Each structure stands twice: as C-alpha cells, then as structure tokens.
Amino acid sequence: MNKLPLAKRTQILAMLCEGSSMRSISRVTDVSINTVSKLLVEAGEACLSLHDETVRNMKASRIQCDEIWSFCHAKEKNVATAKAAPEGAGDVWTWTAIDADTKLIVSYYVGDRSGESAMTIMDDLRARLANRVQLTTDGHRAYLEAVEGAFGADVDYAQLVKLYGPTISPPGRYSPAECTGIKKVRREGNPDIAHVSTSYVERQNLTMRMSMRRFTRLTNAFSKKFDNHVHALSLYFVFYNFCRIHKTLRMSPAMAAGVTDRLWSLEDVIARIDADAPAPAKRGPYKPRNSK
Numbered sequence: 001m002n003k004l005p006l007a008k009r010t011q012i013l014a015m016l017c018e019g020s021s022m023r024s025i026s027r028v029t030d031v032s033i034n035t036v037s038k039l040l041v042e043a044g045e046a047c048l049s050l051h052d053e054t055v056r057n058m059k060a061s062r063i064q065c066d067e068i069w070s071f072c073h074a075k076e077k078n079v080a081t082a083k084a085a086p087e088g089a090g091d092v093w094t095w096t097a098i099d100a101d102t103k104l105i106v107s108y109y110v111g112d113r114s115g116e117s118a119m120t121i122m123d124d125l126r127a128r129l130a131n132r133v134q135l136t137t138d139g140h141r142a143y144l145e146a147v148e149g150a151f152g153a154d155v156d157y158a159q160l161v162k163l164y165g166p167t168i169s170p171p172g173r174y175s176p177a178e179c180t181g182i183k184k185v186r187r188e189g190n191p192d193i194a195h196v197s198t199s200y201v202e203r204q205n206l207t208m209r210m211s212m213r214r215f216t217r218l219t220n221a222f223s224k225k226f227d228n229h230v231h232a233l234s235l236y237f238v239f240y241n242f243c244r245i246h247k248t249l250r251m252s253p254a255m256a257a258g259v260t261d262r263l264w265s266l267e268d269v270i271a272r273i274d275a276d277a278p279a280p281a282k283r284g285p286y287k288p289r290n291s292k
Contacts, residue, residue: 008029014266022036055259060099063136066201072226073089073224088229093111093113106125135151144187158185161183163180164177165177184196243264
C-alpha cells in the first residue's frame with residue numbers, strides 16, 4: 001500500500017494546525033486534496049483517542065468554560081434552501097473548558113447550543129477532574145442545570161454576565177452590541193469573586209479562529225462536513241495541548257499540567273495513526289485475465 005513519507009505527512013498536519021486551507025495544502029505539498037482529507041480524518045480519529053486517554057484525573061483550581069460559533073455547509077437560516085444539505089448542516093457550537101492556570105483544554109464538545117450539549121460538556125468535564133474546582137461560565141442559561149446535574153454542590157460556581165447596550169446598527173449586523181458592563185453572579189458554593197472571569201477561555205476562542213482555516217469568518221473555507229469539522233478540532237486540541245509551546249508558560253499546557261514530561265511533536269500523532277491503522281488484508285489468489 002502506498003504511503004506518504006513521514007516528513008510530508010508531518011508537513012500536512014502542521015499546515016492544518018497553522019491555519020492553512022486544505023486546497024492550499026494540496027497545492028503546496030503537491031498531493032491530492034483527497035489525500036489531505038484522508039489524513040485529516042485519520043489524525044482526527046487518533047487525536048480523539050489520545051485526548052480521551054491522556055487528559056484524565058486532572059488537578060485544577062480554576063476552570064473557565066465558553067462556547068464558540070461556526071457553521072457547517074450553510075448557516076442555520078439558509079439550510080432550508082441550501083442545495084443537498086448533509087446531516088449536521090447549520091450552526092455548530094464548540095464548547096470548551098480550559099484550566100486557567102495551565103491553559104490546558106480539559107474538555108471539549110461539538111454540537112448545538114442547547115441544554116443537552118451543555119450537560120454533555122459538563123458531565124465530561126466532571127469525569128476528567130480529580131478535585132473540587134472554581135468554575136466560571138458566561139450567562140448562558142443552559143449552564144445552570146448542566147452544572148447542577150454534573151457537579152451538584154461539589155463546585156464553586158459563578159457566572160460572568162455581560163450587559164449590552166442597545167443595537168444601533170441595522171439588522172444583520174456582524175458584531176454584537178457594545179458591552180456596557182459585567183455582573184458576577186454566585187451560583188453554587190463559595191467562588192472567589194476576584195477570579196470570576198472568562199478571559200482565558202475567550203482568548204482561547206481567538207486562538208482557535210486563527211489556527212483553523214474553517215473558523216475564519218467571511219470566507220468560503222467553512223466546513224462542508226460535520227465529521228471533518230470534528231476531526232479538525234480534535235487535531236487542533238491535541239496540537240495545542242501537547243505540541244505547541246505556550247508563550248507565557250514556556251512549555252506546552254500538557255507539560256504545565258503534569259500530563260506529560262516532554263514536548264510532543266506531530267510525529268507522535270502520526271505514530272498513533274499508524275498504530276491504530278488496521279493490518280492490511282491478505283491478498284487473494286491472482287486471477288489472470290482471459291486472453292483472447
């Protein structure tokens with residue numbers, strides 16, 4: 001079976017993690033777009049397993065959660081009239097939970113913005129933590145029931161509610177109204193009000209938009225398939241947690257959190273891809289064509 005050289009596969013994954021589009025990667029590396037897509041799927045599956053296995057029993061003190069918007073195939077309002085819209089088309093929300101001290105992405109989930117998605121991310125977050133934490137989210141109401149269901153009283157939870165002024169621009173404006181203030185609301189336990197913040201997770205949202213071409217606004221680089229959207233995210237989160245040195249930490253978030261004692265490379269991801277690949281099937285007997 002033909003296989004790309006290790007250096008070229010590493011180059012493709014690096015470009016995927018640095019904001020290049022799949023078409024540009026295909027042109028620069030001189031490989032088929034289908035090859036790039038196939039490698040993304042394989043890396044995404046491997047990274048889903050890597051994150052699930054390694055980010056466990058985490059000892060953290062402050063966790064910040066938020067959700068970031070994107071879309072697949074078409075925006076939600078245009079799905080009904082979109083041509084051949086696949087399953088999963090429409091608005092897609094990525095929920096993230098970050099450790100404010102180590103900057104490690106502890107948990108993430110890709111879905112809609114419903115209460116069910118909030119419950120899923122909170123249940124997963126609770127399963128990955130080893131101790132009681134202070135948790136901060138924005139004012140999205142879905143968090144209230146989700147946090148209570150996942151943590152009960154075993155959490156110090158507060159919401160940072162942003163207050164917005166009137167919308168002056170015409171309908172369909174690109175940005176939200178001007179933020180006129182914030183309100184810190186205690187919801188459970190005894191959170192330290194001085195540390196009620198979502199600054200780190202919101203900064204992480206910017207890093208996501210800069211690191212994945214499909215998150216860039218006002219372009220045609222958006223995701224066309226929901227599964228590929230998830231694969232790109234899972235690759236990015238492993239790259240961010242394990243392979244990229246955080247500027248303020250001077251090490252990777254995974255090293256700061258004690259998950260690993262070394263800086264990973266994308267070759268580690270490729271090694272996991274090869275380890276997870278099924279063994280090649282045994283070839284059947286050769287059947288020559290009938291000669292005329």
